[in-house]
Amino acid sequence: MNGRPAPAVLPPSLRVWLGPIAALAALVVVVLGVLYADDSKPGMVDARISAAVDGVGPPWRYVALALDFLGEPGGAVMLVVAMLAGCLLLRRPRAAVFTVAGVGMTVGTATLLKHLVGRTIHGDGNLSYPSGHTAFFTALALIVALLATGRLGLGRPAGTSLVLAAALVAGAAMGWAQVALGAHYPTDVLGGCCTALAVVPATAWLVDRMADRPALADRMADRLADAGRRERR
Template sequence: MSGRSAPAVLPSSLRVWLGLIAALAALVVVVLGVVYADAGRAGRVDARIWAAVEGVGPLWRHVALATDFLGEPVGAATLVVATVTGCLLLRRPRAAVLVVAGVGITVATATLLKHLVGRTIHGDDNLSYPSGHTAFLTALAFAVALLVTGRFGLGRTAGTSLVLAAGLVAGAAMGWAQVALGAHYPTDVLGGWCTALAVTPATAWLVDRTADRLGDRTADAGRRERR
């Protein structure tokens, strides 16, 4: 199967809206990064949200720890492998590539931003902005939602709504866990969520563009061989 015959991972009907959302998310990431550069304490917004979330009971703490595990190396690898396997079983190779590339580039971007911004929590060695755990789970949910959108041929409104809802639920769940456990400031979580919203659509576009170019080259080579 050539790259062109494989279904696009980023439906054309979603490109404009998701592109605009990605640009806005990137702006939020930059603004928050500038505001909290080299900071080592909670801001006013952070303090208010923290006051409402902190002090969860034992049961909810276990839920937070279980959610946090999904962003740890073992939990994250398990989720990625399971998702890639599902994509391949559904014969969606581009979606499988997006899961790996989208999650990988998003986490790498979050890690780079941590060193550039230099915001810390619980000591100078704990870089916190943006939240890599939140960025990871949001990117994965985003990729899965794009797969579902393409699989069922959802239109612009339904597809965009599904993708954003999936990213919001995943980001909110992991973000709550990070704040409840005291691992991140709330604005770190927002930064991680926006990092995924900015990087994943761009990665999806890049996956489609690369696959299409490879498909064109393969088709051209095939035509030359038949001459």
Template sequence: MTGRQGPAVLPSALRGWLGPIAVLAALVVLVLGAAYADDSEPGAADARIWAAVDGVGPPWRHVALATDFLGEPVGAVLLVGALVTGCLVLRHPRAAVFLVTGTGLSVGTTTLLKPVAGRTIHGDNLSYPSGHTAFLTAVALMVTLLAAGRLGLGRAVGTAFVLAAGLVAGAAMGWAQVTLGSHYATDTLGGWCTALAVLPVSAWLVDRTADRLADRATAGRPADEPADRRAGAGRPERR
């Protein structure tokens, strides 16, 4: 018997599929990074997508700016803070730790990869992979992972649910970044795949750490008294 406190943030039913997906996503990040390393020009696909969304006006530009704000420091803190508060209100501290850890590792990974890839846009601005896209994708993946666990979704349905939410969030932020000229389309694909690669690992680390801490706390407690001793407690001693 373990001392686990609260449900796991990575449902056991989803582990079998999310692991290989994370490995595949990491490979995509590496391949795209190598293909566009030290580049400062859009690829053929980037150019076509950029031409299709360039010059968008109101109200869609306002939508793009609002979406972009969610990935900015202030917007990101407000969004994560609201979600963490909700987890604490629901008495799920492990989920709160997961939200902070998952977003931090996702954005931190893109920050570390940018100087390695060396791809730039608008001068010397490092662009690959997109941190904004990684952030919003990570948030969507984490929220749906927690929901899938609470709802008890099976492997196929749960995985489809999580990936669909991540795809929608990543596509929305990716569109905003390309529309605003902040990233190439392949930068946003790299950010999306970064979140897919990092989140299952983050969830596993949070669960493993929380379970170990709970087990240590349980092991440090004194063992319960035998039942016959508890039953006799308070009775006067017979002579």
């Protein structure tokens, strides 16, 4: 018989709730994308929030710049490598694969949506919807929360609260930085956060499905072998 199978990256206690949440997040992404397709101006909500947040001075501007760096290639690679190192030290190869796949799928989806929606900011052709920085940072927080939920054995209420809180805090922090620096509209930020909420749970489910197939095949082979040995006795 084979050893104990690797823990699922999508905790069973959260599967029922994360499905509808991911679907709702995907709907928000689509609706905002349709509303602001090929647009280059802020909406009414964008204008009000940006007026209160945009152009912050020191020391908060330094905080915003530090958060922004974490969404840039250099900072993002640093965070992902740290996550991978933690997964490998804990002997969680499936979690390491999930980290790479979750981040990659989220950033890839956000990039594709930018070109499909075509929303720009500052009139210089810079595609803005959804915010890739916010999508990345929210995705990484969701991955950490899902892995922590599984490792700690949290039930549905506690696990769901942890996952949603991680998404909210990470999305709000990076989103504030992007709006404060004038890099994105608030609705771009919301779209980025919801992109992560839609993509990460789906990626977790897919990673589990692909990882469990060999284990299932091995178990079936073991059972067939045991049945054959019993018949020969």
